Amino acid sequence: xxxxxxxxxxxxxxxxxxxxxxxxxxxxxxxxxxxxxxxWFPPGDEAADLRHGNFAWDQTxxxxxxxxxxxxxISSYVVNGVGDYTLTFANQVLGRPDDxxxxxxxxxxxxxxxxxxxxxxxxxxxxxxxxxVNPQTFNIEITRSAVPSHQPYVIAxx
Amino acid sequence: xxxxxxxxxxxxxxxxxxxxxxxxxxxxxxxxQVNLDFWQISGAGRTLPMAVFLYDGATPNLIFQAMAxxxxxxxxxLTIVKNGTGxxxxxxxxxxxxxxxxxxxxxxxxxxxxxxxxxxxxxATPFPPFGQDILVRVRNAAEALIDGTFMLxxx
Numbered sequence: 341x342x343x344x345x346x347x348x349x350x351x352x353x354x355x356x357x358x359x360x361x362x363x364x365x366x367x368x369x370x371x372x373x374x375x376x377x378x379x380w381f382p383p384g385d386e387a388a389d390l391r392h393g394n395f396a397w398d399q400t401x402x403x404x405x406x407x408x409x410x411x412x413x414i415s416s417y418v419v420n421g422v423g424d425y426t427l428t429f430a431n432q433v434l435g436r437p438d439d440x441x442x443x444x445x446x447x448x449x450x451x452x453x454x455x456x457x458x459x460x461x462x463x464x465x466x467x468x469x470x471x472x473v474n475p476q477t478f479n480i481e482i483t484r485s486a487v488p489s490h491q492p493y494v495i496a497x498x
Numbered sequence: 499x500x501x502x503x504x505x506x507x508x509x510x511x512x513x514x515x516x517x518x519x520x521x522x523x524x525x526x527x528x529x530x531q532v533n534l535d536f537w538q539i540s541g542a543g544r545t546l547p548m549a550v551f552l553y554d555g556a557t558p559n560l561i562f563q564a565m566a567x568x569x570x571x572x573x574x575x576l577t578i579v580k581n582g583t584g585x586x587x588x589x590x591x592x593x594x595x596x597x598x599x600x601x602x603x604x605x606x607x608x609x610x611x612x613x614x615x616x617x618x619x620x621x622a623t624p625f626p627p628f629g630q631d632i633l634v635r636v637r638n639a640a641e642a643l644i645d646g647t648f649m650l651x652x653x
Contacts, residue, residue: 344525359527366538373542377653379608379626391626392607394653396541399506403607436537439529441513456610458626465621466641485641492626493651494608496545 374496375450379458380427382482382490383419390417391492397448407457413448415476423488427495429476449475455495457482466491500597501567502604510536541594547651548606552614553578555586555636556645567594567604584636584643588650592630606632609652622648 341363379392386451390410393402398411407417413490415428435446450472457466466489469481499505505632514533520526552562565573577589591600611622611634619639624632632652638644 341527342522342524344522348640353525356525362535363531366542368534369546371537371541374545376546377608392653395546396545398544399508399540401504401544436534439513439515453611456612457623457634458608459623465619465637465639466623467621494610496610 365407375448376498377494377496378494379494380417380425380480381492384490388419390414397435410493421488422490423482423484425480425482426473427478427480431476450478450497451475451494453478453497455480455493457484458494459484459493468493468495470495501543502548502594502602503539503627507537507540508530510540511589539633544641547653548604549576549590549652550649551576551578551588551650551652553650554579554647555584556647558586558645561647564646565594567596567602582643583645586634586636588634588652589632590632590652603618612649614647614649616646620644620646622646622650624650627652 341359343356347353347355353427373462376393377393378390381389381391388407390402390405393405395411402411410417413430413433417432418426420426427450431448432445433448434443437443452472453470455468458467459466465485467483471479473479478496478497480493482489482493484491499509509558514529516529520528542549546566549565551560553560560575560578563575579587581587590604592603594603594604606627609624609627609632611624613620613622613636620636622634622636624634632650634650636644636646636648640653
């Protein structure tokens with residue numbers, strides 16, 4: 341952008357420099373920000389659930405959502421075995437509203453994920469391994485001292 | 499409504515419309531550009547960490563701190579207590595000021611820690627947040643507590 345005329349009052353006039361910096365920063369943030377960050381709690385003393393979930397396309401922030409009540413764009417969360425989980429997203433989500441305020445379905449796909457295990461006990465190590473099975477599906481494996489283990493974990497998907 | 503809150507798209511107002519068709523794209527900001535910006539800001543605002551730290555447990559020393567609600571980096575260093583070798587507690591304040599200077603409650607919800615350098619098998623592990631505290635333990639391959647440098651990202 342460039343200014344149509346010289347800025348007279350910096351407190352009331354939005355300048356080209358401000359717009360360009362904002363666009364630059366937004367563009368960068370959009371590239372490096374995760375599309376979603378989640379904390380999952382496994383079966384155990386507490387019920388398995390999506391303990392926390394932040395999704396870039398969803399205005400709701402989720403806390404303690406039971407597996408049977410997940411947002412519709414999480415197709416499934418399957419506990420395959422101890423420390424072995426499969427997280428599957430829908431291949432479409434409601435995107436940005438158009439000029440008429442209508443949200444259209446847009447393709448949802450991921451390239452990779454990173455995460456870590458939350459351990460509540462001492463003297464042990466937990467390892468988190470995530471595999472992108474297809475653009476909507478992640479398989480997560482957790483071990484604790486090399487043994488498969490149900491552990492809470494945080495995962496960011498990009 | 500800004501950080502430490504994560505404003506939804508609706509906090510940025512309605513879908514904008516052009517008062518008149520943009521004539522010169524270099525000088526006329528269009529409604530489509532503004533609406534896209536608002537969507538991206540609210541979306542990225544949901545998933546970006548609220549704070550990121552780089553901490554050297556050996557010295558001990560907080561090497562780097564960035565908090566979304568402190569864009570001018572005016573706040574003091576976070577309270578970090580070294581409880582013992584490889585054992586650290588990061589404590590957030592109960593409130594932080596937003597862009598309007600209002601005190602807004604903040605509670606950390608989840609975090610990730612990543613050991614920097616070290617030997618294969620060294621690992622930094624954050625516990626699920628407890629109140630305002632995040633406990634981080636650092637261990638080597640033999641599972642002994644060790645001091646080291648790690649990055650902590652907090653949501």
